[in-house]
Amino acid sequence: MRTYHLVLLTGFGIFSLISLFYLIRVVKEGRRSDPSQPEGRVLPAVVYALTASMSPLRKETAYLHVPTYTAGLLFHVGTFLGFGWLAIHLFQLRIGPFLTTGSAFLLMVSAVCGLSILIKRIVTPEMRILSNPDDYASNLLVTGFQALSALTLLRSDLIPVLFIYGGVLFLYIPASKLRHTIYFFTSRIHLGIFYGRRGIWPPGARR
Amino acid sequence: MSVVKRMTPDRQRALNLLKERLDGRLRSHLNSCVRCGLCGESCHYYLTKADPRYLPGYKVDQIAGVFRRYYTLIGRLFPRWVGARDFDEETIEEMVDVIYGACTMCGRCSLHCSIGVDIVYLIRTARSMLAEIDLVPPGLQSTVDAAVETGNNMAIPREELVDTLQWIEEDLQLDLEDENASIPLDRKGARVLYTLNPREPKFFPLSISAAGKIFHVAGEDWNISTHVYDVTNYAYYSGCETTAAELTRRLYDEAVKLEAEVLLLSECGHGFRSIRWEGPQWINRPYPFEVRSVIEQIADYIRSGRIRLDPALNQQPVTLHDPCNLVREGGVFESQRFVLNNSVQNFIEMTPNREDSYCCGGGGGQLSMSRYRERRIEAGKLKADQIRETGAKIVATPCHNCIDQIMELNLVYKLGIQVKTVAELAADALVRTEKS
Numbered sequence: 332m333r334t335y336h337l338v339l340l341t342g343f344g345i346f347s348l349i350s351l352f353y354l355i356r357v358v359k360e361g362r363r364s365d366p367s368q369p370e371g372r373v374l375p376a377v378v379y380a381l382t383a384s385m386s387p388l389r390k391e392t393a394y395l396h397v398p399t400y401t402a403g404l405l406f407h408v409g410t411f412l413g414f415g416w417l418a419i420h421l422f423q424l425r426i427g428p429f430l431t432t433g434s435a436f437l438l439m440v441s442a443v444c445g446l447s448i449l450i451k452r453i454v455t456p457e458m459r460i461l462s463n464p465d466d467y468a469s470n471l472l473v474t475g476f477q478a479l480s481a482l483t484l485l486r487s488d489l490i491p492v493l494f495i496y497g498g499v500l501f502l503y504i505p506a507s508k509l510r511h512t513i514y515f516f517t518s519r520i521h522l523g524i525f526y527g528r529r530g531i532w533p534p535g536a537r538r
Numbered sequence: 539m540s541v542v543k544r545m546t547p548d549r550q551r552a553l554n555l556l557k558e559r560l561d562g563r564l565r566s567h568l569n570s571c572v573r574c575g576l577c578g579e580s581c582h583y584y585l586t587k588a589d590p591r592y593l594p595g596y597k598v599d600q601i602a603g604v605f606r607r608y609y610t611l612i613g614r615l616f617p618r619w620v621g622a623r624d625f626d627e628e629t630i631e632e633m634v635d636v637i638y639g640a641c642t643m644c645g646r647c648s649l650h651c652s653i654g655v656d657i658v659y660l661i662r663t664a665r666s667m668l669a670e671i672d673l674v675p676p677g678l679q680s681t682v683d684a685a686v687e688t689g690n691n692m693a694i695p696r697e698e699l700v701d702t703l704q705w706i707e708e709d710l711q712l713d714l715e716d717e718n719a720s721i722p723l724d725r726k727g728a729r730v731l732y733t734l735n736p737r738e739p740k741f742f743p744l745s746i747s748a749a750g751k752i753f754h755v756a757g758e759d760w761n762i763s764t765h766v767y768d769v770t771n772y773a774y775y776s777g778c779e780t781t782a783a784e785l786t787r788r789l790y791d792e793a794v795k796l797e798a799e800v801l802l803l804s805e806c807g808h809g810f811r812s813i814r815w816e817g818p819q820w821i822n823r824p825y826p827f828e829v830r831s832v833i834e835q836i837a838d839y840i841r842s843g844r845i846r847l848d849p850a851l852n853q854q855p856v857t858l859h860d861p862c863n864l865v866r867e868g869g870v871f872e873s874q875r876f877v878l879n880n881s882v883q884n885f886i887e888m889t890p891n892r893e894d895s896y897c898c899g900g901g902g903g904q905l906s907m908s909r910y911r912e913r914r915i916e917a918g919k920l921k922a923d924q925i926r927e928t929g930a931k932i933v934a935t936p937c938h939n940c941i942d943q944i945m946e947l948n949l950v951y952k953l954g955i956q957v958k959t960v961a962e963l964a965a966d967a968l969v970r971t972e973k974s
Binding site for chain 1: 823
């Protein structure tokens with residue numbers, strides 16, 4: 332095992348432990364007991380909260396902002412694809428040229444999407460007011476990760492650099508806004524519970 | 539690296555409150571906002587005046603920034619990097635202005651948030667922190683105080699209420715040509731205990747009369763308590779949960795004392811939300827009675843044939859404004875539509891409607907905070923435009939706060955409309971049969 336392997340694995344290990352801690356804490360803390368008589372069912376609402384409620388057919392922030400929504404979606408796909416390739420490189424799995432080239436293309440597209448979101452944050456006055464240094468840094472770090480992942484698929488000698496970069500990224504996630512990796516899911520679950528008990532979600536169950 | 543400054547005792551109380559409330563739900567929502575800024579179009583304040591301070595994400599960051607500063611490691615060490623802010627005078631001043639003065643807690647932003655942050659929940663928590671240090675705007679606080687001290691938010695003396703209800707009863711008997719028509723008061727064992735918005739006896743007796751007429755024709759076993767009847771709970775808006783619980787407990791005790799099977803809420807958005815959904819959490823116990831909105835009850839009377847309505851008796855075009863706390867946050871979507879479709883000949887939906895409906899601007903306690911009146915009217919322009927587009931002559935809305943706001947919008951934006959409750963339109967369409 333080389334140093335760059337260690338950096339990646341250490342980063343990933345710390346990220347996993349902290350993320351697990353975050354998750355366990357949120358589950359353990361739970362939510363305030365609600366003795367009100369429920370009007371709807373929670374489970375279908377939570378499923379809806381994690382699926383259809385986010386579609387551009389339902390969510391205003393999606394259908395009013397199709398370019399940003401699409402860029403955001405691709406950006407996230409690229410991130411997870413990048414993580415997938417980290418694992419592939421780490422375990423030295425053999426992947427065909429079609430998937431490799433396709434992934435490189437998709438990663439480059441997602442990096443461009445990340446860059447476009449970053450530019451939007453920089454040039455839009457409202458966004459600048461809303462933003463703090465971490466918002467820019469988080470975007471830049473993830474965009475860079477995607478671009479580097481793409482390059483690595485074309486030049487394998489960059490793998491050590493990607494591993495070190497990945498390790499740093501993993502370390503940064505729990506400390507920054509990137510921790511929404513975990514809290515995104517718990518927020519949507521809580522929102523689903525809230526709307527589900529009241530019979531608001533899913534829309535078909537309304538009175 | 540920055541050192542957390544020592545807090546004054548009152549500010550420390552507010553921070554302690556935040557810590558006490560920190561469960562999995564609150565922690566999730568406080569940690570989730572990615573400041574994407576896409577929430578602007580969901581907020582009627584931002585849509586009518588593109589001030590970045592009105593972005594829901596900006597409002598969220600007021601409390602989330604304080605949370606990061608005191609309750610996250612990175613916020614303690616590098617506050618500037620992550621936008622963590624001290625809970626100092628500047629922060630508090632901004633919080634009061636945008637948390638109380640630029641939000642009606644309508645929940646439209648929560649529903650559409652790209653992440654799923656329950657923004658209303660965070661605003662409520664922020665208001666609770668500010669209430670803890672006595673920073674509730676005076677108009678809102680005096681409304682809460684009136685409810686606590688006199689039993690109703692308009693400080694109506696009991697004798698005045700009884701006089702008004704007796705006068706309405708006499709009027710009802712004349713209207714229905716039935717001397718048995720009555721407004722039963724303080725009657726133990728009646729199936730239904732009906733609550734009122736104090737604005738009804740004070741300014742809108744017709745809406746009590748309408749409900750009385752419907753109950754009488756439906757043969758309902760009902761009554762009103764002259765001791766505890768206020769459906770509103772402005773402590774929900776001020777953020778003081780202790781007071782909100784106290785007001786809920788009074789209604790709970792009265793319903794139990796009068797052995798009511800149903801606590802029926804008059805048309806009030808936040809009253810419905812407070813009593814139906816938040817109340818059991820505030821007093822930490824389930825109700826031994828059912829809680830319903832009067833419009834759900836009227837819809838049931840129609841479905842079961844206990845009342846008959848003739849839409850031809852309401853010829854003018856009618857549109858419906860969905861009160862946020864009853865619909866998007868309360869779950870009552872179709873009952874009001876069912877009642878109106880049976881009560882009026884020409885019912886026109888606003889666009890958008892139901893959960894996507896825009897707030898009229900009257901919620902969040904805005905009507906009692908005169909210092910923000912200009913903003914409230916400006917933010918209401920969106921609703922005024924929506925109303926105008928329908929071409930309706932009557933706006934029905936099952937909420938007295940919405941009624942007050944839309945009446946004011948009517949004057950300011952010269953809409954030329956009438957504003958009515960759903961029960962009033964249903965009562966106007968009532969058909970008397972031999973049986974009734």
